[in-house]
Amino acid sequence: MEKNYKEYLADITTFIFDVDGVLTDGSIQISTDGELLRTMDIKDGYAMKHAIDQGYTIAVISGGKNEGVRHRLRGLGLTDIFLGCQDKVLQLEEFMDLYNISPHQVLYMGDDIPDLYPMQKVAVATCPQDAVAEIKEISKYISHRKGGRGCVRDVIEQVLKVQGKWIIEKGTEI
Numbered sequence: 001m002e003k004n005y006k007e008y009l010a011d012i013t014t015f016i017f018d019v020d021g022v023l024t025d026g027s028i029q030i031s032t033d034g035e036l037l038r039t040m041d042i043k044d045g046y047a048m049k050h051a052i053d054q055g056y057t058i059a060v061i062s063g064g065k066n067e068g069v070r071h072r073l074r075g076l077g078l079t080d081i082f083l084g085c086q087d088k089v090l091q092l093e094e095f096m097d098l099y100n101i102s103p104h105q106v107l108y109m110g111d112d113i114p115d116l117y118p119m120q121k122v123a124v125a126t127c128p129q130d131a132v133a134e135i136k137e138i139s140k141y142i143s144h145r146k147g148g149r150g151c152v153r154d155v156i157e158q159v160l161k162v163q164g165k166w167i168i169e170k171g172t173e174i
Contacts, residue, residue: 005140008124009162013105015051016092016118017152019062019069019083021111022128025148036066044152045076051156052077054165057099061091063114088118109155111135111147126155 020026023044029037048058059080060073066083073081085091096103106122108115111131119125119138126141128151136142141158143151160166 005124006162009159011104012107012124012159014057014101015156016059016061016106016108018110018115019060019064021147022109023148023152025146039148040072041148041150043150047153047156049076051160054160059095061085061088088114089121092118092121107155107159
């Protein structure tokens with residue numbers, strides 16, 4: 001019998017996120033000088049910072065190359081930011097080897113075909129509500145939130161609540 005996805009959350013120590021379509025809504029604005037601008041949800045940022053402060057590892061693996069994204073994520077405390085990634089499976093495997101992370105400790109959230117194969121290499125594959133059909137088919141959990149609209153907060157909060165590390169009010173942990 002297949003486990004309920006929440007049963008896998010107790011072992012998660014590491015989150016891997018795509019950028020466009022997960023941390024952003026996938027749309028871009030183009031400035032007059034050709035710079036691609038993205039919007040990120042502040043609640044996703046809070047959840048990532050809180051998870052890092054609680055000792056979790058967070059990495060971003062993206063085909064995009066926007067240095068503004070790197071700057072934002074570094075400001076939240078992320079150190080493992082892989083942009084311009086052409087082979088996400090290879091990058092995922094190298095990252096897990098570097099930190100001696102087992103696949104059963106990893107939750108990966110992606111939204112489109114480049115995330116398909118790396119998502120199949122981890123314990124908990126998740127996606128935003130507006131991911132493509134192929135990604136939804138392999139996901140253990142589909143967030144009720146869209147990409148760039150709190151889906152990252154959704155999965156981080158669930159993991160931390162299962163593990164008793166999500167703060168509800170000042171000084172109180174559940």
